[in-house]
Amino acid sequence: MKRESRKTAAFRMTPQRAEILRFLDGNKSHPSAEDIYARLKRKFPGMSFATVYNTLQTLLARRQIAEIKIDPARKRFDPGLTPHSHLFCVRCCLITDLPAGRLAPPKNLPKGFKILSCNIEYYGICPACGRGGNKGEISCAKKKQT
Numbered sequence: 001m002k003r004e005s006r007k008t009a010a011f012r013m014t015p016q017r018a019e020i021l022r023f024l025d026g027n028k029s030h031p032s033a034e035d036i037y038a039r040l041k042r043k044f045p046g047m048s049f050a051t052v053y054n055t056l057q058t059l060l061a062r063r064q065i066a067e068i069k070i071d072p073a074r075k076r077f078d079p080g081l082t083p084h085s086h087l088f089c090v091r092c093c094l095i096t097d098l099p100a101g102r103l104a105p106p107k108n109l110p111k112g113f114k115i116l117s118c119n120i121e122y123y124g125i126c127p128a129c130g131r132g133g134n135k136g137e138i139s140c141a142k143k144k145q146t
C-alpha cells in the first residue's frame with residue numbers, strides 16, 4: 001500500500017486556472033487576489049472569488065508564484081521568482097521591481113550567521129506621484145477597487 005501524501009496530488013488544469021496563470025505570467029503589476037478576480041470575471045462571469053483565491057494558494061504552495069506583503073492593505077502576488085527587492089508607492093500602491101544588487105552584509109551581523117537571501121522593501125513616492133500626476137489619497141490603503 002502506498003503511503004504517499006495526497007497533498008501533492010497533481011494540479012488539475014481547469015480553463016480558469018490556466019487563465020489565472022496566463023494573467024500572472026510576466027505580469028509586473030503585482031496584482032492582489034481582488035485585482036485578478038476583477039480582471040478575469042469579465043471572461044469567466046461564473047468564476048467565484050474562492051476559485052481565484054484557492055488557485056493562488058495552490059500556486060504558492062507549489063512555489064510557482066510568490067506572495068509579497070509590502071502593501072499594508074492587501075497581499076499581492078508576484079510571478080517573478082528571481083530574487084529582487086520592491087519599491088512601494090504609498091500614494092498609488094504601485095509596486096516596482098528592483099533587481100537584487102550586490103549588497104554588502106550588515107556590519108553588525110552576528111558572528112557565524114550566514115546570509116542566504118535578502119529582500120528589501122522600500123516605501124516612498126513613485127515618479128508620477130512625485131510630479132503631482134496622481135492626485136490620490138495620501139494612503140493607498142483606503143483606495144477603492146475600480
Ligand SMILES: [Zn+2]
Pocket residue numbers: 089090091092093094125126127128129130134
Ligand atoms: Zn505613486
Ligand SMILES: [Zn+2]
Pocket residue numbers: 030078080084085086096097
Ligand atoms: Zn516583484
